[in-house]
Amino acid sequence: MLRIKNLEAGYGKLRVLKRISLHVNPGEIVTLIGANGAGKTTLLSTITGLVRATAGEIVLKGQNIETLKAEKIVFRGCSLVPEGRQVFATMSVRENLVLGSYVQHRQGKEQLREGIEYIYDLFPVLRERKAQLAGTLSGGEQQMLAMGRALMAKPALIMLDEPSTGLAPLVVKNIFRIIERLREEGNTVLLIEQNAKAALKVADRGYVLETGKIILEGQADELLANRDVQRAYLGRDVKEN
Amino acid sequence: MTLELFSQYLLAGVTYGIIYAIVGIGFNIIYNTTGIINFAQGEFVMLGGMTAISLTQWLPLPLAIGAAVVVVMLIGALVEILFIRWLDRPSVLRMIIITIGISILIREAALHIWGDGVRSLPYFAGNEITTIQVLGARVSPQVLWVIGVCAVMVLALSLFFKYTLQGKKMQACAANRMAATLCGISTKNMVTLSFMLSAGIGALAGCVMSPITYTQYDIGTGLAIKGFTVAILGGLGSSMAAVTAGLLLGLIEAFSVSVVPLAFQDAIAITLLLAILFFRPHGLFGSKDAAGLKEF
Ligand SMILES: Nc1ncnc2c1ncn2[C@@H]1O[C@H](COP(=O)(O)OP(=O)(O)OP(=O)(O)O)[C@@H](O)[C@H]1O
Ligand SMILES: [Mg+2]
Numbered sequence: 369m370l371r372i373k374n375l376e377a378g379y380g381k382l383r384v385l386k387r388i389s390l391h392v393n394p395g396e397i398v399t400l401i402g403a404n405g406a407g408k409t410t411l412l413s414t415i416t417g418l419v420r421a422t423a424g425e426i427v428l429k430g431q432n433i434e435t436l437k438a439e440k441i442v443f444r445g446c447s448l449v450p451e452g453r454q455v456f457a458t459m460s461v462r463e464n465l466v467l468g469s470y471v472q473h474r475q476g477k478e479q480l481r482e483g484i485e486y487i488y489d490l491f492p493v494l495r496e497r498k499a500q501l502a503g504t505l506s507g508g509e510q511q512m513l514a515m516g517r518a519l520m521a522k523p524a525l526i527m528l529d530e531p532s533t534g535l536a537p538l539v540v541k542n543i544f545r546i547i548e549r550l551r552e553e554g555n556t557v558l559l560i561e562q563n564a565k566a567a568l569k570v571a572d573r574g575y576v577l578e579t580g581k582i583i584l585e586g587q588a589d590e591l592l593a594n595r596d597v598q599r600a601y602l603g604r605d606v607k608e609n
Numbered sequence: 610m611t612l613e614l615f616s617q618y619l620l621a622g623v624t625y626g627i628i629y630a631i632v633g634i635g636f637n638i639i640y641n642t643t644g645i646i647n648f649a650q651g652e653f654v655m656l657g658g659m660t661a662i663s664l665t666q667w668l669p670l671p672l673a674i675g676a677a678v679v680v681v682m683l684i685g686a687l688v689e690i691l692f693i694r695w696l697d698r699p700s701v702l703r704m705i706i707i708t709i710g711i712s713i714l715i716r717e718a719a720l721h722i723w724g725d726g727v728r729s730l731p732y733f734a735g736n737e738i739t740t741i742q743v744l745g746a747r748v749s750p751q752v753l754w755v756i757g758v759c760a761v762m763v764l765a766l767s768l769f770f771k772y773t774l775q776g777k778k779m780q781a782c783a784a785n786r787m788a789a790t791l792c793g794i795s796t797k798n799m800v801t802l803s804f805m806l807s808a809g810i811g812a813l814a815g816c817v818m819s820p821i822t823y824t825q826y827d828i829g830t831g832l833a834i835k836g837f838t839v840a841i842l843g844g845l846g847s848s849m850a851a852v853t854a855g856l857l858l859g860l861i862e863a864f865s866v867s868v869v870p871l872a873f874q875d876a877i878a879i880t881l882l883l884a885i886l887f888f889r890p891h892g893l894f895g896s897k898d899a900a901g902l903k904e905f
Binding site for chain 1: 778781787788796
Protein backbone atom coordinates (compact mmCIF):
# COMPACT_ATOMS: atom_id res chain seq x y z
CA MET A 369 0.00 0.00 0.00
CA LEU A 370 2.55 2.54 1.20
CA ARG A 371 6.30 2.15 0.93
CA ILE A 372 8.75 4.78 2.09
CA LYS A 373 12.43 4.58 1.24
CA ASN A 374 15.25 6.67 2.75
CA LEU A 375 12.96 9.62 3.23
CA GLU A 376 14.45 12.91 4.40
CA ALA A 377 12.54 16.10 5.16
CA GLY A 378 12.66 19.13 7.41
CA TYR A 379 11.89 22.79 7.77
CA GLY A 380 14.40 25.11 6.13
CA LYS A 381 17.82 24.18 7.44
CA LEU A 382 16.38 21.96 10.16
CA ARG A 383 16.55 18.30 9.17
CA VAL A 384 13.84 16.43 11.00
CA LEU A 385 13.51 13.11 9.20
CA LYS A 386 16.68 11.16 8.60
CA ARG A 387 16.59 8.29 6.10
CA ILE A 388 13.25 6.88 7.14
CA SER A 389 12.12 3.62 5.56
CA LEU A 390 8.87 1.92 6.37
CA HIS A 391 5.93 0.23 4.73
CA VAL A 392 2.27 -0.39 5.35
CA ASN A 393 0.57 -3.42 3.80
CA PRO A 394 -3.07 -3.40 2.66
CA GLY A 395 -5.51 -4.11 5.48
CA GLU A 396 -2.97 -3.47 8.21
CA ILE A 397 -2.95 -1.14 11.16
CA VAL A 398 0.56 0.16 11.60
CA THR A 399 1.45 2.42 14.47
CA LEU A 400 4.30 4.83 14.82
CA ILE A 401 5.35 5.74 18.33
CA GLY A 402 7.92 8.21 19.53
CA ALA A 403 8.53 11.00 22.00
CA ASN A 404 7.45 14.61 21.51
CA GLY A 405 9.41 16.21 18.72
CA ALA A 406 10.58 12.89 17.28
CA GLY A 407 9.17 13.88 13.91
CA LYS A 408 5.96 11.85 13.75
CA THR A 409 3.79 14.73 12.57
CA THR A 410 6.50 15.78 10.14
CA LEU A 411 6.51 12.29 8.65
CA LEU A 412 2.75 12.33 8.06
CA SER A 413 2.98 15.88 6.68
CA THR A 414 5.63 14.73 4.24
CA ILE A 415 3.55 11.77 3.11
CA THR A 416 0.57 14.06 2.49
CA GLY A 417 2.73 16.60 0.68
CA LEU A 418 2.29 19.44 3.17
CA VAL A 419 6.05 19.26 3.77
CA ARG A 420 8.37 18.58 0.81
CA ALA A 421 10.66 15.57 0.92
CA THR A 422 14.27 16.56 0.34
CA ALA A 423 15.37 13.03 -0.51
CA GLY A 424 13.99 9.52 -0.77
CA GLU A 425 10.84 7.98 -2.16
CA ILE A 426 7.21 7.70 -1.16
CA VAL A 427 5.31 5.08 -3.11
CA LEU A 428 1.55 4.79 -2.73
CA LYS A 429 -0.18 1.91 -4.49
CA GLY A 430 2.84 1.49 -6.74
CA GLN A 431 3.12 5.15 -7.75
CA ASN A 432 5.63 7.72 -6.59
CA ILE A 433 3.91 10.64 -4.89
CA GLU A 434 6.75 12.56 -3.26
CA THR A 435 6.68 15.32 -5.88
CA LEU A 436 2.90 15.70 -6.09
CA LYS A 437 1.09 18.66 -4.53
CA ALA A 438 -0.75 17.99 -1.28
CA GLU A 439 -4.20 18.48 -2.80
CA LYS A 440 -3.38 15.96 -5.54
CA ILE A 441 -2.13 13.30 -3.14
CA VAL A 442 -5.55 13.13 -1.48
CA PHE A 443 -6.98 12.17 -4.84
CA ARG A 444 -4.56 9.21 -4.94
CA GLY A 445 -6.32 7.72 -1.93
CA CYS A 446 -4.41 8.78 1.14
CA SER A 447 -6.14 10.92 3.77
CA LEU A 448 -4.75 12.47 6.91
CA VAL A 449 -6.60 13.29 10.10
CA PRO A 450 -4.25 16.01 11.29
CA GLU A 451 -3.10 16.69 14.81
CA GLY A 452 -5.39 18.97 16.77
CA ARG A 453 -8.80 18.52 15.15
CA GLN A 454 -8.62 20.80 12.18
CA VAL A 455 -12.33 21.10 11.41
CA PHE A 456 -13.96 23.87 9.37
CA ALA A 457 -15.14 25.71 12.46
CA THR A 458 -17.48 28.13 10.69
CA MET A 459 -19.33 25.42 8.80
CA SER A 460 -21.88 22.85 9.89
CA VAL A 461 -21.06 19.22 10.66
CA ARG A 462 -22.76 18.08 7.48
CA GLU A 463 -20.92 20.67 5.36
CA ASN A 464 -17.63 19.46 6.83
CA LEU A 465 -18.48 15.93 5.75
CA VAL A 466 -19.54 17.04 2.28
CA LEU A 467 -16.22 18.84 1.85
CA GLY A 468 -14.46 15.69 3.00
CA SER A 469 -16.01 13.91 0.04
CA TYR A 470 -14.68 16.51 -2.37
CA VAL A 471 -12.23 14.04 -3.94
CA GLN A 472 -15.30 11.94 -4.75
CA HIS A 473 -17.31 14.89 -6.06
CA ARG A 474 -18.02 13.14 -9.34
CA GLN A 475 -20.01 10.52 -7.45
CA GLY A 476 -23.79 10.73 -7.51
CA LYS A 477 -25.99 12.37 -4.88
CA GLU A 478 -27.09 8.92 -3.74
CA GLN A 479 -23.51 7.77 -2.98
CA LEU A 480 -22.82 11.01 -1.16
CA ARG A 481 -25.88 10.46 1.02
CA GLU A 482 -24.84 6.87 1.70
CA GLY A 483 -21.32 8.01 2.58
CA ILE A 484 -22.68 10.49 5.09
CA GLU A 485 -25.05 7.87 6.53
CA TYR A 486 -22.08 5.53 6.98
CA ILE A 487 -20.22 8.21 8.97
CA TYR A 488 -23.32 8.95 11.07
CA ASP A 489 -23.43 5.21 11.76
CA LEU A 490 -19.82 5.17 12.95
CA PHE A 491 -20.33 8.32 15.02
CA PRO A 492 -24.00 8.59 16.01
CA VAL A 493 -23.32 11.81 17.89
CA LEU A 494 -22.52 13.53 14.58
CA ARG A 495 -25.98 12.70 13.30
CA GLU A 496 -27.51 14.43 16.31
CA ARG A 497 -25.39 17.49 15.64
CA LYS A 498 -25.42 17.56 11.86
CA ALA A 499 -26.64 21.17 11.61
CA GLN A 500 -24.43 22.50 14.39
CA LEU A 501 -21.36 24.59 13.57
CA ALA A 502 -18.25 22.46 13.86
CA GLY A 503 -16.49 25.07 15.97
CA THR A 504 -19.10 24.68 18.70
CA LEU A 505 -18.63 20.91 19.06
CA SER A 506 -16.78 19.48 22.04
CA GLY A 507 -13.18 18.39 21.57
CA GLY A 508 -14.14 14.72 21.27
CA GLU A 509 -16.91 15.46 18.81
CA GLN A 510 -14.52 17.55 16.72
CA GLN A 511 -12.06 14.67 16.65
CA MET A 512 -14.81 12.34 15.44
CA LEU A 513 -15.80 14.88 12.82
CA ALA A 514 -12.20 15.18 11.63
CA MET A 515 -12.04 11.38 11.31
CA GLY A 516 -15.40 11.26 9.60
CA ARG A 517 -14.37 13.96 7.15
CA ALA A 518 -11.21 12.06 6.21
CA LEU A 519 -13.21 8.84 5.76
CA MET A 520 -15.64 10.62 3.43
CA ALA A 521 -12.84 10.62 0.85
CA LYS A 522 -13.01 6.80 0.93
CA PRO A 523 -9.24 6.64 1.22
CA ALA A 524 -7.24 3.50 0.58
CA LEU A 525 -4.98 4.56 3.45
CA ILE A 526 -6.07 6.66 6.39
CA MET A 527 -3.46 8.27 8.62
CA LEU A 528 -4.36 9.43 12.12
CA ASP A 529 -2.16 11.85 14.02
CA GLU A 530 -2.74 11.43 17.75
CA PRO A 531 -6.50 10.97 17.57
CA SER A 532 -6.87 10.42 21.32
CA THR A 533 -4.97 13.46 22.63
CA GLY A 534 -6.87 15.42 25.22
CA LEU A 535 -9.91 13.18 25.25
CA ALA A 536 -11.64 11.52 28.19
CA PRO A 537 -10.86 7.79 28.65
CA LEU A 538 -14.31 6.74 27.52
CA VAL A 539 -14.03 8.73 24.30
CA VAL A 540 -10.52 7.37 23.71
CA LYS A 541 -11.90 3.86 24.03
CA ASN A 542 -14.56 4.69 21.51
CA ILE A 543 -12.00 6.07 19.07
CA PHE A 544 -9.90 2.92 19.32
CA ARG A 545 -13.01 0.78 18.85
CA ILE A 546 -13.67 2.65 15.64
CA ILE A 547 -10.09 2.17 14.47
CA GLU A 548 -10.58 -1.57 14.99
CA ARG A 549 -13.84 -1.46 13.11
CA LEU A 550 -12.08 0.29 10.23
CA ARG A 551 -9.65 -2.60 10.00
CA GLU A 552 -12.45 -5.16 10.12
CA GLU A 553 -13.96 -3.40 7.14
CA GLY A 554 -10.68 -3.81 5.28
CA ASN A 555 -9.23 -0.31 5.66
CA THR A 556 -5.55 0.39 6.00
CA VAL A 557 -4.50 2.60 8.88
CA LEU A 558 -1.30 4.38 9.84
CA LEU A 559 -1.72 5.47 13.44
CA ILE A 560 0.35 7.86 15.51
CA GLU A 561 -0.24 7.86 19.21
CA GLN A 562 1.20 9.18 22.45
CA ASN A 563 -0.78 6.45 24.08
CA ALA A 564 1.68 3.77 22.92
CA LYS A 565 0.14 0.94 24.86
CA ALA A 566 -3.33 1.38 23.43
CA ALA A 567 -1.90 1.91 19.97
CA LEU A 568 0.22 -1.24 20.07
CA LYS A 569 -2.76 -3.20 21.31
CA VAL A 570 -4.86 -2.46 18.23
CA ALA A 571 -1.98 -2.43 15.75
CA ASP A 572 -0.55 -5.29 13.72
CA ARG A 573 2.91 -3.82 13.47
CA GLY A 574 4.75 -0.84 14.87
CA TYR A 575 7.72 1.44 14.35
CA VAL A 576 9.56 3.43 16.98
CA LEU A 577 10.79 6.83 15.89
CA GLU A 578 13.48 8.68 17.81
CA THR A 579 14.90 12.06 16.76
CA GLY A 580 13.93 11.48 13.17
CA LYS A 581 15.24 7.93 12.84
CA ILE A 582 13.46 4.61 13.02
CA ILE A 583 15.24 2.76 15.78
CA LEU A 584 12.99 -0.25 16.12
CA GLU A 585 10.32 -2.06 14.18
CA GLY A 586 8.37 -5.25 14.61
CA GLN A 587 5.10 -6.99 15.30
CA ALA A 588 2.98 -5.02 17.75
CA ASP A 589 3.03 -7.73 20.44
CA GLU A 590 6.80 -8.01 20.17
CA LEU A 591 7.16 -4.29 20.68
CA LEU A 592 4.77 -4.43 23.62
CA ALA A 593 7.04 -7.04 25.20
CA ASN A 594 10.26 -5.22 24.30
CA ARG A 595 12.15 -3.93 27.36
CA ASP A 596 13.40 -0.72 25.74
CA VAL A 597 9.97 0.14 24.49
CA GLN A 598 8.45 -0.63 27.86
CA ARG A 599 10.92 1.62 29.65
CA ALA A 600 10.77 4.50 27.19
CA TYR A 601 7.17 4.56 26.10
CA LEU A 602 5.03 2.25 28.15
CA GLY A 603 6.40 2.98 31.62
CA ARG A 604 5.08 6.49 31.40
CA ASP A 605 1.75 5.15 30.29
CA VAL A 606 1.48 2.92 33.32
CA LYS A 607 2.18 5.79 35.66
CA GLU A 608 -0.28 8.08 33.95
CA ASN A 609 -3.17 5.65 33.94
CA MET B 610 -36.68 68.90 6.41
CA THR B 611 -39.45 68.25 3.93
CA LEU B 612 -40.47 64.75 3.08
CA GLU B 613 -39.22 65.22 -0.44
CA LEU B 614 -35.78 66.31 0.72
CA PHE B 615 -35.70 63.45 3.20
CA SER B 616 -36.45 60.92 0.46
CA GLN B 617 -33.84 62.53 -1.76
CA TYR B 618 -31.17 62.11 0.90
CA LEU B 619 -32.38 58.63 1.72
CA LEU B 620 -32.10 57.44 -1.85
CA ALA B 621 -28.71 59.08 -2.33
CA GLY B 622 -27.54 57.41 0.87
CA VAL B 623 -28.77 53.99 -0.20
CA THR B 624 -27.25 54.37 -3.67
CA TYR B 625 -23.80 55.26 -2.43
CA GLY B 626 -24.13 52.95 0.54
CA ILE B 627 -24.75 49.88 -1.56
CA ILE B 628 -21.77 50.74 -3.77
CA TYR B 629 -19.58 51.00 -0.66
CA ALA B 630 -21.04 47.69 0.46
CA ILE B 631 -20.00 46.02 -2.79
CA VAL B 632 -16.46 47.36 -2.44
CA GLY B 633 -16.48 46.24 1.20
CA ILE B 634 -17.64 42.75 0.20
CA GLY B 635 -14.81 42.69 -2.33
CA PHE B 636 -12.40 43.33 0.54
CA ASN B 637 -14.06 40.59 2.58
CA ILE B 638 -13.98 37.91 -0.10
CA ILE B 639 -10.24 38.29 -0.56
CA TYR B 640 -9.63 38.73 3.14
CA ASN B 641 -11.53 35.55 3.94
CA THR B 642 -9.61 33.29 1.60
CA THR B 643 -6.17 34.84 2.06
CA GLY B 644 -6.04 37.09 5.13
CA ILE B 645 -4.97 39.87 2.76
CA ILE B 646 -6.50 43.34 2.67
CA ASN B 647 -6.42 44.11 -1.02
CA PHE B 648 -6.06 47.88 -1.31
CA ALA B 649 -6.36 47.63 -5.09
CA GLN B 650 -10.06 46.85 -4.64
CA GLY B 651 -11.15 50.37 -5.69
CA GLU B 652 -9.12 50.11 -8.88
CA PHE B 653 -11.24 47.17 -10.00
CA VAL B 654 -14.29 49.46 -9.82
CA MET B 655 -12.50 52.12 -11.86
CA LEU B 656 -11.30 49.57 -14.41
CA GLY B 657 -14.82 48.20 -14.81
CA GLY B 658 -16.24 51.63 -15.62
CA MET B 659 -13.36 52.68 -17.87
CA THR B 660 -13.23 49.42 -19.83
CA ALA B 661 -16.98 49.45 -20.41
CA ILE B 662 -16.85 53.09 -21.56
CA SER B 663 -14.15 52.23 -24.09
CA LEU B 664 -15.98 49.14 -25.28
CA THR B 665 -19.23 51.03 -25.97
CA GLN B 666 -17.49 52.35 -29.06
CA TRP B 667 -17.80 48.92 -30.60
CA LEU B 668 -20.40 47.07 -28.59
CA PRO B 669 -23.95 47.72 -27.46
CA LEU B 670 -24.14 48.77 -23.79
CA PRO B 671 -25.10 45.43 -22.16
CA LEU B 672 -22.42 43.56 -24.08
CA ALA B 673 -19.83 46.22 -23.31
CA ILE B 674 -20.59 45.90 -19.60
CA GLY B 675 -20.50 42.11 -19.74
CA ALA B 676 -17.19 42.16 -21.58
CA ALA B 677 -15.76 44.76 -19.18
CA VAL B 678 -16.63 42.59 -16.19
CA VAL B 679 -14.94 39.58 -17.81
CA VAL B 680 -11.87 41.64 -18.69
CA VAL B 681 -11.54 42.99 -15.16
CA MET B 682 -11.99 39.49 -13.71
CA LEU B 683 -9.11 38.35 -15.88
CA ILE B 684 -7.05 41.33 -14.68
CA GLY B 685 -7.89 40.31 -11.12
CA ALA B 686 -6.67 36.79 -11.80
CA LEU B 687 -3.55 38.15 -13.47
CA VAL B 688 -2.78 40.39 -10.50
CA GLU B 689 -3.06 37.41 -8.17
CA ILE B 690 -0.96 35.13 -10.35
CA LEU B 691 1.76 37.73 -10.92
CA PHE B 692 2.03 39.31 -7.49
CA ILE B 693 0.48 37.10 -4.84
CA ARG B 694 0.59 33.43 -5.83
CA TRP B 695 4.31 32.84 -5.56
CA LEU B 696 4.64 34.39 -2.09
CA ASP B 697 5.17 31.87 0.66
CA ARG B 698 3.38 32.96 3.82
CA PRO B 699 4.09 36.68 3.48
CA SER B 700 3.75 39.02 6.44
CA VAL B 701 0.69 41.25 6.70
CA LEU B 702 2.79 44.39 6.27
CA ARG B 703 4.40 43.03 3.12
CA MET B 704 0.99 42.18 1.68
CA ILE B 705 -0.35 45.64 2.41
CA ILE B 706 2.61 47.25 0.70
CA ILE B 707 2.25 44.93 -2.29
CA THR B 708 -1.46 45.64 -2.77
CA ILE B 709 -0.92 49.39 -2.42
CA GLY B 710 1.80 49.03 -5.03
CA ILE B 711 -0.62 47.18 -7.32
CA SER B 712 -3.21 49.92 -6.90
CA ILE B 713 -0.68 52.61 -7.85
CA LEU B 714 0.40 50.55 -10.83
CA ILE B 715 -3.16 50.11 -12.09
CA ARG B 716 -3.96 53.79 -11.53
CA GLU B 717 -0.90 54.94 -13.45
CA ALA B 718 -1.65 52.51 -16.26
CA ALA B 719 -5.22 53.86 -16.40
CA LEU B 720 -3.92 57.45 -16.52
CA HIS B 721 -1.70 56.44 -19.39
CA ILE B 722 -4.46 54.67 -21.32
CA TRP B 723 -7.48 56.89 -20.67
CA GLY B 724 -5.94 60.22 -19.61
CA ASP B 725 -7.18 62.24 -16.67
CA GLY B 726 -10.53 63.24 -18.20
CA VAL B 727 -13.84 62.51 -16.52
CA ARG B 728 -15.86 59.93 -18.48
CA SER B 729 -19.12 58.13 -18.04
CA LEU B 730 -21.31 55.44 -19.49
CA PRO B 731 -24.63 56.52 -20.99
CA TYR B 732 -27.69 56.20 -18.75
CA PHE B 733 -29.13 52.70 -18.96
CA ALA B 734 -32.66 54.10 -19.37
CA GLY B 735 -33.52 57.58 -20.60
CA ASN B 736 -30.94 60.34 -20.27
CA GLU B 737 -29.57 62.74 -17.67
CA ILE B 738 -32.81 64.68 -17.36
CA THR B 739 -35.16 61.71 -17.15
CA THR B 740 -36.55 61.39 -13.67
CA ILE B 741 -39.00 59.16 -11.94
CA GLN B 742 -40.95 59.66 -8.76
CA VAL B 743 -39.82 57.49 -5.85
CA LEU B 744 -41.07 58.03 -2.29
CA GLY B 745 -42.01 61.58 -3.20
CA ALA B 746 -38.54 62.38 -4.55
CA ARG B 747 -37.61 62.86 -8.18
CA VAL B 748 -34.58 60.74 -9.03
CA SER B 749 -32.86 59.39 -12.09
CA PRO B 750 -33.88 55.84 -12.99
CA GLN B 751 -30.17 55.01 -12.88
CA VAL B 752 -30.42 55.16 -9.09
CA LEU B 753 -32.77 52.21 -9.22
CA TRP B 754 -30.38 50.40 -11.55
CA VAL B 755 -27.55 50.84 -9.08
CA ILE B 756 -29.59 49.69 -6.11
CA GLY B 757 -31.16 46.81 -8.05
CA VAL B 758 -27.99 45.46 -9.60
CA CYS B 759 -26.00 45.72 -6.37
CA ALA B 760 -28.78 44.07 -4.39
CA VAL B 761 -28.92 41.21 -6.90
CA MET B 762 -25.13 40.84 -6.62
CA VAL B 763 -25.31 40.60 -2.84
CA LEU B 764 -28.04 38.00 -3.08
CA ALA B 765 -26.22 36.02 -5.76
CA LEU B 766 -23.03 36.02 -3.71
CA SER B 767 -24.72 34.74 -0.60
CA LEU B 768 -26.41 31.99 -2.62
CA PHE B 769 -23.07 31.18 -4.21
CA PHE B 770 -21.37 30.71 -0.85
CA LYS B 771 -24.29 28.82 0.63
CA TYR B 772 -25.24 26.42 -2.11
CA THR B 773 -22.48 25.86 -4.64
CA LEU B 774 -19.49 23.55 -4.33
CA GLN B 775 -17.11 26.31 -5.45
CA GLY B 776 -18.55 28.61 -2.81
CA LYS B 777 -18.16 25.97 -0.14
CA LYS B 778 -14.59 25.31 -1.21
CA MET B 779 -13.78 29.00 -0.84
CA GLN B 780 -15.45 29.06 2.56
CA ALA B 781 -13.45 25.99 3.57
CA CYS B 782 -10.22 27.75 2.59
CA ALA B 783 -11.25 30.70 4.70
CA ALA B 784 -12.06 28.48 7.68
CA ASN B 785 -8.94 26.31 7.64
CA ARG B 786 -6.39 26.39 4.86
CA MET B 787 -4.57 23.21 5.86
CA ALA B 788 -7.73 21.17 6.32
CA ALA B 789 -8.97 22.40 2.93
CA THR B 790 -5.76 21.20 1.31
CA LEU B 791 -6.18 17.84 3.02
CA CYS B 792 -9.66 17.59 1.49
CA GLY B 793 -8.07 17.93 -1.95
CA ILE B 794 -8.95 21.59 -2.48
CA SER B 795 -6.32 23.68 -4.25
CA THR B 796 -6.10 26.70 -1.99
CA LYS B 797 -4.08 28.62 -4.57
CA ASN B 798 -6.84 28.27 -7.11
CA MET B 799 -9.36 29.41 -4.52
CA VAL B 800 -7.28 32.53 -3.93
CA THR B 801 -7.23 33.25 -7.66
CA LEU B 802 -10.98 32.70 -7.75
CA SER B 803 -11.48 35.11 -4.86
CA PHE B 804 -9.54 37.80 -6.73
CA MET B 805 -11.64 37.18 -9.83
CA LEU B 806 -14.86 37.33 -7.87
CA SER B 807 -13.91 40.57 -6.09
CA ALA B 808 -12.73 42.09 -9.34
CA GLY B 809 -15.95 41.05 -11.06
CA ILE B 810 -18.37 42.52 -8.52
CA GLY B 811 -16.26 45.67 -8.28
CA ALA B 812 -16.27 46.05 -12.06
CA LEU B 813 -20.03 45.58 -12.34
CA ALA B 814 -20.61 48.14 -9.59
CA GLY B 815 -18.21 50.45 -11.45
CA CYS B 816 -20.36 50.13 -14.57
CA VAL B 817 -23.79 50.75 -13.05
CA MET B 818 -22.60 53.72 -11.01
CA SER B 819 -20.67 55.35 -13.84
CA PRO B 820 -23.56 57.38 -15.35
CA ILE B 821 -24.30 59.13 -12.04
CA THR B 822 -20.93 59.25 -10.30
CA TYR B 823 -18.69 59.45 -13.40
CA THR B 824 -15.47 57.54 -13.85
CA GLN B 825 -11.94 58.88 -13.68
CA TYR B 826 -8.59 57.12 -13.42
CA ASP B 827 -8.21 57.95 -9.73
CA ILE B 828 -11.67 57.20 -8.26
CA GLY B 829 -10.33 53.91 -6.88
CA THR B 830 -8.53 55.42 -3.90
CA GLY B 831 -11.58 57.11 -2.44
CA LEU B 832 -13.72 54.03 -2.99
CA ALA B 833 -11.10 51.81 -1.39
CA ILE B 834 -11.12 53.98 1.73
CA LYS B 835 -14.92 53.90 1.90
CA GLY B 836 -15.03 50.18 1.19
CA PHE B 837 -12.34 49.50 3.77
CA THR B 838 -14.23 51.56 6.34
CA VAL B 839 -17.33 49.52 5.60
CA ALA B 840 -15.47 46.21 5.80
CA ILE B 841 -13.94 47.17 9.14
CA LEU B 842 -17.20 48.62 10.41
CA GLY B 843 -18.92 45.34 9.66
CA GLY B 844 -16.14 43.36 11.35
CA LEU B 845 -13.88 42.12 8.57
CA GLY B 846 -15.05 39.02 6.79
CA SER B 847 -18.81 39.16 7.09
CA SER B 848 -20.61 40.09 3.88
CA MET B 849 -24.05 40.70 5.33
CA ALA B 850 -22.58 42.97 7.98
CA ALA B 851 -20.76 44.83 5.21
CA VAL B 852 -24.09 45.56 3.53
CA THR B 853 -25.51 47.01 6.75
CA ALA B 854 -22.33 48.96 7.36
CA GLY B 855 -22.27 50.21 3.76
CA LEU B 856 -25.83 51.49 3.94
CA LEU B 857 -25.05 53.08 7.28
CA LEU B 858 -22.04 54.95 5.90
CA GLY B 859 -23.96 55.96 2.78
CA LEU B 860 -26.85 57.34 4.82
CA ILE B 861 -24.59 59.14 7.28
CA GLU B 862 -22.81 60.81 4.37
CA ALA B 863 -26.01 61.73 2.61
CA PHE B 864 -27.74 63.22 5.64
CA SER B 865 -24.61 64.96 6.84
CA VAL B 866 -24.95 67.30 3.86
CA SER B 867 -27.70 69.06 5.73
CA VAL B 868 -25.40 69.62 8.71
CA VAL B 869 -21.82 70.00 7.46
CA PRO B 870 -20.57 71.50 4.20
CA LEU B 871 -20.29 69.14 1.23
CA ALA B 872 -16.52 69.50 1.18
CA PHE B 873 -16.30 67.64 4.47
CA GLN B 874 -18.27 64.65 3.23
CA ASP B 875 -15.21 62.52 2.60
CA ALA B 876 -13.78 63.38 5.98
CA ILE B 877 -16.72 61.60 7.59
CA ALA B 878 -15.66 58.16 6.40
CA ILE B 879 -12.09 58.73 7.56
CA THR B 880 -13.24 60.00 10.95
CA LEU B 881 -15.54 57.03 11.30
CA LEU B 882 -12.74 54.64 10.28
CA LEU B 883 -10.35 56.08 12.85
CA ALA B 884 -13.03 56.02 15.53
CA ILE B 885 -13.78 52.35 14.86
CA LEU B 886 -10.13 51.40 14.80
CA PHE B 887 -9.69 53.11 18.17
CA PHE B 888 -12.82 52.01 19.97
CA ARG B 889 -14.22 48.91 18.27
CA PRO B 890 -11.48 47.31 16.15
CA HIS B 891 -13.61 44.18 15.82
CA GLY B 892 -16.31 46.17 14.06
CA LEU B 893 -19.80 47.13 15.09
CA PHE B 894 -21.16 43.63 14.63
CA GLY B 895 -18.07 41.44 14.77
CA SER B 896 -17.22 39.64 17.97
CA LYS B 897 -14.21 40.47 20.08
CA ASP B 898 -12.98 36.87 20.02
CA ALA B 899 -12.94 36.76 16.25
CA ALA B 900 -10.96 40.00 16.17
CA GLY B 901 -8.43 38.46 18.51
CA LEU B 902 -7.79 35.74 15.96
CA LYS B 903 -6.96 38.20 13.21
CA GLU B 904 -3.37 38.93 12.48
CA PHE B 905 -3.40 42.63 13.19
N1 LIG C 1 6.50 24.22 11.01
C1 LIG C 1 7.69 23.95 11.60
N2 LIG C 1 8.74 24.77 11.43
C2 LIG C 1 9.93 24.50 12.00
N3 LIG C 1 10.17 23.43 12.77
C3 LIG C 1 9.16 22.57 12.98
C4 LIG C 1 7.87 22.79 12.41
N4 LIG C 1 7.06 21.78 12.80
C5 LIG C 1 7.81 20.98 13.57
N5 LIG C 1 9.06 21.44 13.69
C6 LIG C 1 10.17 20.81 14.44
O1 LIG C 1 10.38 19.52 13.92
C7 LIG C 1 10.61 18.59 14.97
C8 LIG C 1 9.63 17.45 14.87
O2 LIG C 1 8.32 17.92 15.08
P1 LIG C 1 7.03 17.04 14.92
O3 LIG C 1 5.85 17.93 15.01
O4 LIG C 1 7.16 16.22 13.71
O5 LIG C 1 7.12 16.11 16.22
P2 LIG C 1 6.09 15.03 16.75
O6 LIG C 1 6.83 13.76 16.80
O7 LIG C 1 4.84 15.06 15.98
O8 LIG C 1 5.84 15.55 18.23
P3 LIG C 1 4.49 15.52 19.11
O9 LIG C 1 4.41 14.18 19.71
O10 LIG C 1 4.76 16.55 20.15
O11 LIG C 1 3.36 15.87 18.24
C9 LIG C 1 10.48 19.37 16.26
O12 LIG C 1 11.78 19.62 16.73
C10 LIG C 1 9.80 20.65 15.88
O13 LIG C 1 10.28 21.72 16.64
MG1 LIG D 1 2.93 15.52 16.38
